[in-house]
Amino acid sequence: QVQLVESGGGSVQAGGSLRLSCAASANTYRSNGMAWFRQAPGKEREGVAWISAAGDSAAYVDSVKGRFTISRDNAKNTLYLQMNSLKPEDTAMYYCAADRYGGRWYDLRYRYWGQGTQVTVSS
Numbered sequence: 001q002v003q004l005v006e007s008g009g010g011s012v013q014a015g016g017s018l019r020l021s022c023a024a025s026a027n028t029y030r031s032n033g034m035a036w037f038r039q040a041p042g043k044e045r046e047g048v049a050w051i052s053a054a055g056d057s058a059a060y061v062d063s064v065k066g067r068f069t070i071s072r073d074n075a076k077n078t079l080y081l082q083m084n085s086l087k088p089e090d091t092a093m094y095y096c097a098a099d100r101y102g103g104r105w106y107d108l109r110y111r112y113w114g115q116g117t118q119v120t121v122s123s
Helices: none
Strands: 003-006 011-012 016-022 033-037 047-049 059-060 068-073 078-083 094-098 111-112 116-121
Touching: 003 047, 003 094, 016 033, 016 094, 033 068, 033 078, 047 068, 047 078, 059 068
Parallel strands: 011 116
Antiparallel strands: 003 016, 016 078, 033 047, 033 094, 047 059, 068 078, 094 111, 094 116
């Protein structure tokens, strides 16, 4: 059964850090790349970061470059998002996604999605 389970969200003050995790079932984890998305209230879901299946290539939305780092532990079938220097505008529900079936990495063309973990950054 395909399963993606996010954890690590919470409430922090601006400038703080959080580390999100996404535990994946083995068949999902082996798919072609995984990504983190986020969705703030009243806004569209947007791609935050993407990492290749081998973990040797990554991409980020401009607003998080230099602050967020995506990584994966293949031994644990787990995807991570290290978020530093958090800003109030980073407040959103964060989702991991797997098995892209076309388009660009920040499109919503992923077959599998987690339920999300809430990140709230206060000023």
